[in-house]
Amino acid sequence: MSTNQDLLVMFKTVAARVDKRAFDHVTRESVITELGIDSLSMMQIVGEMESELGVMIPDEDLVEIRTVGDLVRKVEARANA
């Protein structure tokens, strides 16, 4: 079972791997666009998290995601479903 905390760490690790820079300062409240993550990079991060967790995040989950916390909650729900 993935906890919200584990997934935040995973997000930071995956984002750093995908965007080739550190995301240590990221919190649940961080706004994704303000982190300089563009839409294609965001899809790449989601794809990597899907692959690591062995889940599929449907596109409707990705609508209205603004903060890292929004994404982590959606992924957690799918991972624990």
Place this chain on the structure above:
Amino acid sequence: MRRRVVVTGVGMVTPLGHDAESTWAALRAGRSGVGFIEDFPTDKLRSDVAAMVKGYDPRAFLSNKEAEIYGRVVPFALGAAIEALRMAGLDHPKPEDEVPGPGGSRLPVDPSQIGCLMSTGQGAVDIFEQQIMKSAERGPRAVSPFFIPAVMLNIVSALVSMRYGFMGPSYNIASACATGTHSVATGALMIEAGEADVMVVGGSEAATRLNTVAGFGNARALGRSVDGDPTKTSRPFDKKRTGFVMGEGAGALVLEAEESANRRGAKPIAVVAGFGMTTDGEHLTRPHSGGVGLRLAIERALARAGIGPGDVGYINPHATSTTQGDVAEYLALKEVFRERLATIPMSATKSMLGHLLGGAGGVEAAVTALTLRDQVMHPSINVDELGDELELDLVRTARPADLRYALKVSAGFGGHNCALVLSRVT
């Protein structure tokens, strides 16, 4: 009257150097850039040699992320284009927060009058391989969202335009091994027609992979090392030639309307006096046996330049070192130049650089421009004995010259032919 087109900058990234001047010096010295393939096993392949660019850092002009998502072709092409723009006095990148627009004062030419045809024939074959393998291993959801923009052939023209905020015409021309030459010709046409004042043109390729060497090799187009020596494989017009050597790299030219160059005090190194583009319309890979399409391209280029065959003082031929291709090219040249062909100096750049495929025409057009600038012709190596019935004056060691007009010729799979006439700045 047509606008005159001049060359105000050149740039190269090649197996012989990371810039134009080091490549040009190595070519004049007759050095080969060909070596054994080391990136993958060649025991089951029909060729064991390639001309690779060594030690080029993709992060010279790319972020770490970009260096990962783009193929090897991108840094080569960007490096060559940026060098050419620097030489032309136009290397003024757009600040990140600037919104592109016509006019403006950062560039000495209106950015809506600057275009880019920095082309590639095959694009990022390395990324194709990598992402298809990823999909096979982890499923299609693991395919990168950057896959498509990374493998589209127009990526380099797009990236150059984005870097500088160029807003003139830009796209990719693909005509296999004539790609770079067609890009030069089309860029000149664009300027003549008034669609742009400046065009960044040329070609790039980085396609030497297991499966491309297999594909070209199985088509019987590649040569192998000779007596354990990879540098002896590429031997255009030599009797013992057996095929070409795959090469990688990029060559770029900045073409500019002469009035634009004069207005801003840029110093041209050559003039694009004419060009001709034709197609064999006969066979997918084999050149027309009599070289008819190529001859027509040369005749069109001479006509557009307003000169006759007697005015051409130097030829930089396509000269890939294949048995059929070199003969077809010889026949085309012979038809145009008749008995004088045997007295026109020629140097086959591919004898040292191998065949840069989509990059070849860009590098070789730039080399021809430098030949006219410096009035020195580089040698053609590995010519021990000319092929049967070939009567040619291949330059064996660098030779000083007094050239007015030089001809550059290219032909590609698909039957695509392109000829350029470049002239000295007078």
